[in-house]
Ligand SMILES: *[C@@H]1O[C@H](CO)[C@@H](O)[C@H](O)[C@H]1NC(C)=O
């Protein structure tokens with residue numbers, strides 16, 4: 290007969306073998322939802338680890354960093370957090386040896402339900418990691434707000450930047466804030482050196498969001514190069530891509546165009562002054578030569594007259 294200590298160790302070892310040592314891919318569907326009050330919603334959470342027999346559901350309200358537990362499913366037993374009992378329902382069966390598939394069901398009551406909903410899979414041992422799905426972003430539409438795709442514009446880098454150039458992309462006038470931004474340089478997706486605002490800014494009934502792409506200045510100074518900002522907007526049924534592009538510029542030696550113009554004008558002026566100077570100098574030399582010639586002519590005639598007088 291095994292004593293309880295040995296049994297506990299055996300159990301922990303099984304736990305580790307079961308899942309503590311491997312990661313679990315948790316899949317959530319759908320990834321985004323736009324709903325109105327009164328709509329019924331069902332979110333699915335699935336994973337292939339048959340030994341993970343516990344599933345937790347969380348919500349993260351819009352703009353919040355903290356997650357709140359809604360409830361969980363343990364084999365077939367549902368345990369709801371008290372404050373969510375009236376609104377949410379969890380269904381599923383995590384027993385058996387098949388892949389796990391469970392759901393969170395609820396009816397939309399108000400805008401406060403706009404949140405990102407997460408499910409997490411956990412093996413039934415203490416201190417083991419929970420594996421989260423990618424989340425479902427739900428927006429409950431506000432009254433008199435129309436679903437509107439963004440307007441996208443890319444702005445060229447500042448002339449004051451030298452070594453690196455920052456291109457700015459602004460998506461504006463959209464509702465709700467279901468957007469993602471991607472950049473392409475000559476058709477190749479850029480992932481490094483891209484910084485996109487974490488949250489969209491609310492302006493009245495619409496949102497705006499900006500994203501920045503940083504490139505080496507030599508990358509920017511190529512007029513044949515195309516820089517594209519693509520904003521993918523989810524409108525409730527489809528994902529619509531809206532994009533804008535700009536092309537690189539010719540290198541003006543790192544100087545703003547008007548400075549370059551001024552320098553060119555100055556150069557022209559200096560050149561004209563030099564030409565005028567050499568012209569005046571030439572005239573002066575000619576004058577000297579002429580003067581000297583005249584002088585020697587006079588002198589020889591004087592000599593001649595002197596000779597004649599002798
Ligand atoms: C999970 O179950 C639902 C219905 O109960 C089904 O529509 C869905 O396709 C299932 N998902 C997977 C990945 O099996």
Ligand SMILES: *[C@@H]1O[C@H](CO)[C@@H](O)[C@H](O)[C@H]1NC(C)=O
Pocket residue numbers: 436524525526527529
């Ligand atoms: C979403 O986009 C699709 C495709 O462009 C369009 O047919 C549909 O009407 C749009 N839905 C809304 C709510 O705007």
